[in-house]
Amino acid sequence: MSNITLFRTTERIVMGAGSINTLDQEIKNLGGTKPMLITDPGLVATGIIDRIEKLLTKGGFAFIRFDKVEADPRFEIVNEVVDLIRANNIDCILGIGGGSSLDIAKVASVMVTNPGKVEEYFGIDLVKKPGLKTILVPTTAGTGSEVTPIVILSDNHEKLKKGVVSSHLLPDCALLDPELTVGLPPAVTAATGMDALIHAMEAYTSINANSTTDMLAVRAMELIFGNIRTAYANGNDIEARNKMLEGSMLAGMAFANAGVTAVHAFAYPIGAEFHIPHGIANTIMLTPVMEFNLIGNLDKFAHIARIFGEGDAGMSPRKLAELGVAAVRELAADLNVPQHLSAYNVKADDVPALAEGVMKVTRLLANNPRTLKIEDAEAIYRSVL
Structure with a gap:
């Protein structure tokens, strides 16, 4: 190494x-x-x-x-x-x-x-x-x-x-x-804020992460997860807006150097083919890709859950990691961000071509904590139809 x-x-x-x-x-x-x-x-x-x-x-x-x-x-x-x-x-x-x-x-x-x-x-x-x-x-x-x-x-x-x-x-x-x-509509605040949060989460779990990018990604997750609901619910809260902007920047620094992973790889084909806004595409794909990736780095996915305020002392890394998945699913629901591809008229017949598109995003898949095969890509897309 x-x-x-x-x-x-x-x-x-x-x-x-x-x-x-x-x-x-x-x-x-x-x-x-x-x-x-x-x-x-x-x-x-x-x-x-x-x-x-x-x-x-x-x-x-x-x-x-x-x-x-x-x-x-x-x-x-x-x-x-x-x-x-x-x-x-x-x-x-x-x-x-x-x-x-x-x-x-x-x-x-x-x-x-x-x-x-x-x-x-x-x-x-x-x-x-x-x-x-x-x-x-x-x-x-x-x-x-x-x-x-x-x-x-x-x-x-x-x-x-x-x-x-x-x-x-x-x-x-x-x-x-x-x-x-301040003038951003709530839906845009939600979609862009989720994109920033996912940048931080993927940078943290990328196989290219290091101590510098981890520090930035952790702080970004703290800022974004801790303030996105407030910024969404009350767009005039300048403190929440400031922390979101800082968190987005820190997440950018982290992923610019560690790379993002398979969530973005899955978002690219559906964004290009079905014109799903980028932050929404990422949010839809987040939880199924997290569930797939968990075993690639249980300790880091467990720590993400702790950052989100989940879990008790003595809880196993696997259980903590699963709580982290539930936490982001709940967050997306609170922000009213769609969580299914059917909202954008994606059908089962579209899945094989979309999965082929994912496999072409080699620049990002190379960072992923778990090796992805085309049958995995198809299963992940089908799970959020």
Whole structure:
């Protein structure tokens, strides 16, 4: 066993209520003069983008906006954004929004400085040159994309989600302001928060976990599990929102270095084929994959249950681990997140093709604490129809 580990994360992280007001200074710190703001139509409708554009105008920046980012974005959007960046001589990029907008901002920044099209870079460490200076501002406590060297894009031709992984994708600055998450609808708070929790749980149980990622993952689970119900029930609770945003970031740091596992591998095909929102797809697949994985690391799954406040002294690791499964099932019910694929019209006849899709996600399955066969994948999908 090798004792050599590598830890990478975003160099500069600015956190706290009202921290968005420092955005102009962060741009100037990076030498930016003409930023491009990358976001989505839903965030524009909330008025958050108007607020940010006023800050940019006050700071004296000549900026442009791309606001056509879609959920689970197609890789073709990246090429469209890159053409716009080049045509307008943009010198830095601001990604504002959920994981989709942050991912488009990250990958667009490197595609400006690297040759070819983005589809040529699906894989690990294929990006050779650093990109434009980039600042990411998450408005959901979910993906942790602001601290990860990973971008996930949809390939609708193959009905799969694919990743670009490179240290050059880490932004220069992450700016986390819980005030920007206050307006999230409860359903979005639930789905994105569950995604963040699953990031932490999978990083903790990944075979590539180490003491640094464990520390981050444990704290992330404490913060998210302890505050997600409050953030869902009372979206104006700024303390809960702040802790969720911090937990999401820490989970991002953990899984960026330890990797996620089979829950995400199962979520990718159903997300691409049936357009199930990512956090919901992960939540549906969480408990059956946990049940499958338990014997791969009973001690860690038992400790997850303790983090969730389950169990008594002297209880066996197996019993504790099973209580952890029950705890996340109860959490999903409290948050009203669907737990069955039938809610999205997935049928038994779809299972073989979906299972084949799972087996193609080798980058994630390689991290899983238990080896998965295609018949296991089919059984797991069938268990949540």
